[in-house]
Amino acid sequence: MPSNSDRDQERSAEVEFGLTLRRAQHVLAQRLDEALRPSGLNLGLWAVLRETAGQPGASASELARATFHTPQTLSGLLQRLDDRGLVERSSGRGRIVDNHVTDEGHRALAAVTPRAEAVIADALAAFDPQDRAVFHRLLTEFADALTRQ
Template identity: 40%
Template structure:
Protein backbone atom coordinates (compact mmCIF):
# COMPACT_ATOMS: atom_id res chain seq x y z
CA UNK A 1 0.00 0.00 0.00
CA UNK A 2 2.75 2.48 0.86
CA UNK A 3 4.15 2.40 -2.69
CA UNK A 4 0.76 2.35 -4.44
CA UNK A 5 0.72 5.42 -6.71
CA UNK A 6 -3.07 5.28 -7.11
CA UNK A 7 -3.61 5.27 -3.34
CA UNK A 8 -1.24 8.24 -3.03
CA UNK A 9 -3.00 10.12 -5.83
CA UNK A 10 -6.37 9.43 -4.25
CA UNK A 11 -5.17 10.62 -0.82
CA UNK A 12 -3.91 13.90 -2.33
CA UNK A 13 -7.19 14.36 -4.20
CA UNK A 14 -9.22 13.57 -1.07
CA UNK A 15 -7.29 16.14 0.99
CA UNK A 16 -7.80 18.72 -1.76
CA UNK A 17 -11.52 17.93 -1.98
CA UNK A 18 -11.98 18.31 1.77
CA UNK A 19 -10.13 21.64 1.72
CA UNK A 20 -12.17 22.94 -1.21
CA UNK A 21 -15.48 22.02 0.42
CA UNK A 22 -14.45 23.63 3.72
CA UNK A 23 -13.16 26.76 1.96
CA UNK A 24 -16.24 27.13 -0.24
CA UNK A 25 -18.53 26.82 2.76
CA UNK A 26 -16.55 29.31 4.87
CA UNK A 27 -16.06 31.80 2.03
CA UNK A 28 -19.83 31.99 1.54
CA UNK A 29 -19.96 33.81 4.88
CA UNK A 30 -17.92 36.68 3.39
CA UNK A 31 -19.94 36.76 0.17
CA UNK A 32 -17.76 34.83 -2.25
CA UNK A 33 -16.95 31.36 -3.52
CA UNK A 34 -13.66 29.52 -3.76
CA UNK A 35 -13.51 30.04 -7.54
CA UNK A 36 -14.23 33.76 -7.20
CA UNK A 37 -11.76 34.25 -4.37
CA UNK A 38 -9.10 32.33 -6.30
CA UNK A 39 -9.66 34.61 -9.30
CA UNK A 40 -9.40 37.71 -7.09
CA UNK A 41 -6.20 36.31 -5.62
CA UNK A 42 -4.71 35.71 -9.08
CA UNK A 43 -5.62 39.23 -10.23
CA UNK A 44 -4.10 40.67 -7.06
CA UNK A 45 -0.86 38.78 -7.69
CA UNK A 46 -0.71 39.96 -11.33
CA UNK A 47 -2.55 43.26 -11.77
CA UNK A 48 -3.09 44.02 -15.44
CA UNK A 49 -2.86 40.36 -16.47
CA UNK A 50 -4.88 39.06 -19.42
CA UNK A 51 -7.69 36.54 -19.16
CA UNK A 52 -5.42 33.90 -20.73
CA UNK A 53 -2.75 34.44 -18.07
CA UNK A 54 -5.29 34.45 -15.26
CA UNK A 55 -7.06 31.34 -16.56
CA UNK A 56 -3.75 29.47 -16.49
CA UNK A 57 -2.98 30.76 -12.98
CA UNK A 58 -6.36 29.51 -11.70
CA UNK A 59 -6.32 26.17 -13.57
CA UNK A 60 -9.36 27.08 -15.68
CA UNK A 61 -10.13 27.29 -19.37
CA UNK A 62 -10.19 30.78 -20.86
CA UNK A 63 -13.92 30.42 -21.44
CA UNK A 64 -14.64 29.44 -17.82
CA UNK A 65 -12.43 32.24 -16.53
CA UNK A 66 -14.13 34.75 -18.84
CA UNK A 67 -17.54 33.77 -17.45
CA UNK A 68 -16.25 34.00 -13.89
CA UNK A 69 -14.58 37.39 -14.34
CA UNK A 70 -17.75 38.67 -15.99
CA UNK A 71 -19.63 37.87 -12.78
CA UNK A 72 -16.90 39.53 -10.70
CA UNK A 73 -17.07 42.66 -12.86
CA UNK A 74 -20.88 42.73 -12.52
CA UNK A 75 -20.40 42.68 -8.74
CA UNK A 76 -17.91 45.58 -9.03
CA UNK A 77 -15.08 43.42 -7.68
CA UNK A 78 -12.96 43.52 -10.85
CA UNK A 79 -12.27 46.27 -13.36
CA UNK A 80 -11.45 45.28 -16.95
CA UNK A 81 -9.52 47.89 -18.93
CA UNK A 82 -8.24 48.02 -22.49
CA UNK A 83 -4.54 47.23 -22.78
CA UNK A 84 -2.22 47.17 -25.77
CA UNK A 85 -3.86 45.91 -28.94
CA UNK A 86 -6.85 43.72 -28.12
CA UNK A 87 -5.58 42.86 -24.65
CA UNK A 88 -7.97 43.38 -21.74
CA UNK A 89 -6.26 44.00 -18.41
CA UNK A 90 -7.78 42.95 -15.09
CA UNK A 91 -7.56 44.90 -11.83
CA UNK A 92 -9.27 44.64 -8.46
CA UNK A 93 -11.64 47.36 -7.36
CA UNK A 94 -11.63 48.54 -3.73
CA UNK A 95 -14.59 46.19 -3.11
CA UNK A 96 -12.59 43.35 -4.69
CA UNK A 97 -9.67 44.16 -2.39
CA UNK A 98 -11.99 43.94 0.64
CA UNK A 99 -13.44 40.56 -0.42
CA UNK A 100 -9.92 39.27 -1.12
CA UNK A 101 -8.71 40.33 2.34
CA UNK A 102 -11.74 38.75 4.03
CA UNK A 103 -11.12 35.58 2.02
CA UNK A 104 -7.49 35.48 3.15
CA UNK A 105 -8.60 35.56 6.79
CA UNK A 106 -11.13 32.77 6.16
CA UNK A 107 -8.63 30.66 4.22
CA UNK A 108 -6.03 30.97 6.97
CA UNK A 109 -8.54 29.73 9.54
CA UNK A 110 -9.86 26.87 7.37
CA UNK A 111 -6.43 25.66 6.26
CA UNK A 112 -5.05 25.84 9.80
CA UNK A 113 -7.87 23.51 10.82
CA UNK A 114 -7.29 21.24 7.79
CA UNK A 115 -3.64 20.75 8.71
CA UNK A 116 -4.09 20.74 12.50
CA UNK A 117 -3.28 17.01 12.74
CA UNK A 118 0.25 17.72 11.46
CA UNK A 119 3.11 19.17 13.43
CA UNK A 120 4.98 22.21 12.10
CA UNK A 121 7.73 19.86 10.93
CA UNK A 122 5.18 17.59 9.20
CA UNK A 123 3.65 20.58 7.39
CA UNK A 124 7.09 21.76 6.26
CA UNK A 125 7.93 18.27 5.00
CA UNK A 126 4.59 17.95 3.18
CA UNK A 127 5.09 21.32 1.51
CA UNK A 128 8.62 20.36 0.44
CA UNK A 129 7.43 17.03 -0.97
CA UNK A 130 4.51 18.57 -2.87
CA UNK A 131 6.76 21.27 -4.32
CA UNK A 132 9.14 18.55 -5.50
CA UNK A 133 6.27 16.57 -7.07
CA UNK A 134 5.11 19.76 -8.81
CA UNK A 135 8.59 20.37 -10.21
CA UNK A 136 9.31 23.36 -8.00
CA UNK A 137 12.25 22.00 -6.09
Protein backbone atom coordinates (compact mmCIF):
# COMPACT_ATOMS: atom_id res chain seq x y z
CA MET A 1 0.00 0.00 0.00
CA PRO A 2 1.45 3.42 -0.92
CA SER A 3 2.47 5.64 1.97
CA ASN A 4 1.14 9.17 2.46
CA SER A 5 4.43 10.59 1.17
CA ASP A 6 4.06 8.49 -2.02
CA ARG A 7 0.55 9.87 -2.50
CA ASP A 8 1.84 13.41 -1.84
CA GLN A 9 4.49 12.92 -4.55
CA GLU A 10 1.82 11.71 -6.99
CA ARG A 11 -0.21 14.88 -6.38
CA SER A 12 2.61 17.40 -6.09
CA ALA A 13 1.97 21.00 -7.06
CA GLU A 14 4.31 20.60 -10.03
CA VAL A 15 2.44 17.58 -11.36
CA GLU A 16 -0.91 19.29 -10.83
CA PHE A 17 0.37 22.37 -12.67
CA GLY A 18 1.54 20.30 -15.61
CA LEU A 19 -1.71 18.35 -15.80
CA THR A 20 -3.78 21.54 -15.57
CA LEU A 21 -1.74 23.08 -18.37
CA ARG A 22 -2.27 19.94 -20.47
CA ARG A 23 -6.02 20.03 -19.74
CA ALA A 24 -6.23 23.66 -20.84
CA GLN A 25 -4.35 22.86 -24.06
CA HIS A 26 -6.63 19.89 -24.74
CA VAL A 27 -9.85 21.84 -24.18
CA LEU A 28 -8.57 24.73 -26.30
CA ALA A 29 -7.74 22.34 -29.13
CA GLN A 30 -11.23 20.80 -28.90
CA ARG A 31 -12.91 24.23 -29.01
CA LEU A 32 -10.79 25.31 -31.96
CA ASP A 33 -11.61 22.09 -33.82
CA GLU A 34 -15.32 22.71 -33.20
CA ALA A 35 -15.07 26.28 -34.52
CA LEU A 36 -13.10 25.27 -37.62
CA ARG A 37 -15.04 22.11 -38.48
CA PRO A 38 -17.86 23.85 -40.44
CA SER A 39 -15.25 24.97 -43.01
CA GLY A 40 -13.78 21.51 -43.31
CA LEU A 41 -10.65 22.38 -41.33
CA ASN A 42 -9.34 21.37 -37.94
CA LEU A 43 -6.67 22.82 -35.70
CA GLY A 44 -3.86 20.91 -37.42
CA LEU A 45 -4.88 21.93 -40.94
CA TRP A 46 -5.50 25.53 -39.92
CA ALA A 47 -2.14 25.77 -38.14
CA VAL A 48 -0.30 24.45 -41.20
CA LEU A 49 -2.24 26.74 -43.55
CA ARG A 50 -1.59 29.73 -41.29
CA GLU A 51 2.11 28.97 -40.97
CA THR A 52 2.48 28.37 -44.71
CA ALA A 53 0.92 31.78 -45.35
CA GLY A 54 3.40 33.31 -42.91
CA GLN A 55 6.38 31.51 -44.44
CA PRO A 56 5.80 31.35 -48.21
CA GLY A 57 8.05 28.73 -49.76
CA ALA A 58 8.74 26.95 -46.46
CA SER A 59 9.72 23.31 -46.64
CA ALA A 60 7.74 20.56 -44.95
CA SER A 61 10.40 20.20 -42.25
CA GLU A 62 10.31 23.94 -41.54
CA LEU A 63 6.52 23.82 -41.30
CA ALA A 64 6.62 20.72 -39.10
CA ARG A 65 8.87 22.46 -36.58
CA ALA A 66 6.76 25.63 -36.63
CA THR A 67 3.45 23.77 -36.13
CA PHE A 68 4.67 21.15 -33.63
CA HIS A 69 3.95 18.20 -35.93
CA THR A 70 6.09 15.26 -36.89
CA PRO A 71 7.28 15.32 -40.51
CA GLN A 72 5.00 12.36 -41.26
CA THR A 73 1.92 14.07 -39.82
CA LEU A 74 2.76 17.30 -41.57
CA SER A 75 3.12 15.52 -44.90
CA GLY A 76 -0.42 14.19 -44.55
CA LEU A 77 -1.78 17.60 -43.57
CA LEU A 78 -0.07 19.27 -46.53
CA GLN A 79 -1.45 16.60 -48.85
CA ARG A 80 -4.98 17.25 -47.57
CA LEU A 81 -4.55 21.00 -48.04
CA ASP A 82 -3.12 20.42 -51.52
CA ASP A 83 -6.04 18.12 -52.44
CA ARG A 84 -8.44 20.91 -51.47
CA GLY A 85 -6.53 23.49 -53.52
CA LEU A 86 -5.51 25.50 -50.45
CA VAL A 87 -1.76 25.04 -50.90
CA GLU A 88 0.44 24.26 -53.84
CA ARG A 89 3.70 22.41 -53.66
CA SER A 90 6.54 22.83 -56.10
CA SER A 91 10.13 21.76 -56.53
CA GLY A 92 12.29 24.41 -55.07
CA ARG A 93 15.69 24.02 -53.54
CA GLY A 94 17.11 20.76 -54.83
CA ARG A 95 15.02 17.92 -53.42
CA ILE A 96 13.16 20.26 -51.07
CA VAL A 97 9.54 20.99 -51.95
CA ASP A 98 8.39 24.57 -51.45
CA ASN A 99 4.89 25.16 -50.11
CA HIS A 100 2.69 28.15 -50.89
CA VAL A 101 -0.85 29.11 -49.99
CA THR A 102 -3.11 29.51 -53.02
CA ASP A 103 -5.59 32.34 -53.47
CA GLU A 104 -8.30 29.93 -52.34
CA GLY A 105 -6.19 29.10 -49.29
CA HIS A 106 -5.83 32.77 -48.41
CA ARG A 107 -9.61 33.19 -48.69
CA ALA A 108 -10.19 30.15 -46.46
CA LEU A 109 -7.67 31.41 -43.93
CA ALA A 110 -9.29 34.85 -43.86
CA ALA A 111 -12.70 33.25 -43.33
CA VAL A 112 -11.76 30.87 -40.50
CA THR A 113 -9.12 32.76 -38.54
CA PRO A 114 -11.69 35.07 -36.93
CA ARG A 115 -13.48 31.95 -35.62
CA ALA A 116 -10.28 30.74 -33.98
CA GLU A 117 -9.60 34.19 -32.59
CA ALA A 118 -13.12 34.29 -31.11
CA VAL A 119 -12.58 30.99 -29.30
CA ILE A 120 -9.40 32.29 -27.71
CA ALA A 121 -10.88 35.73 -26.98
CA ASP A 122 -13.88 34.14 -25.27
CA ALA A 123 -11.59 32.08 -23.05
CA LEU A 124 -9.44 35.10 -22.22
CA ALA A 125 -12.49 37.24 -21.41
CA ALA A 126 -12.33 35.82 -17.88
CA PHE A 127 -9.10 37.78 -17.36
CA ASP A 128 -8.64 41.52 -17.28
CA PRO A 129 -6.14 42.88 -19.86
CA GLN A 130 -3.32 43.22 -17.32
CA ASP A 131 -3.75 39.61 -16.16
CA ARG A 132 -3.81 38.46 -19.80
CA ALA A 133 -0.48 40.16 -20.41
CA VAL A 134 1.04 38.56 -17.29
CA PHE A 135 -0.43 35.16 -18.25
CA HIS A 136 1.05 35.42 -21.74
CA ARG A 137 4.45 36.47 -20.40
CA LEU A 138 4.52 33.62 -17.88
CA LEU A 139 3.48 31.02 -20.45
CA THR A 140 6.18 32.28 -22.79
CA GLU A 141 8.79 32.08 -20.04
CA PHE A 142 7.61 28.58 -19.13
CA ALA A 143 7.85 27.39 -22.75
CA ASP A 144 11.27 29.00 -23.09
CA ALA A 145 12.46 27.29 -19.91
CA LEU A 146 11.32 23.91 -21.25
CA THR A 147 13.08 24.59 -24.54
CA ARG A 148 16.38 25.30 -22.78
CA GLN A 149 16.32 22.00 -20.86
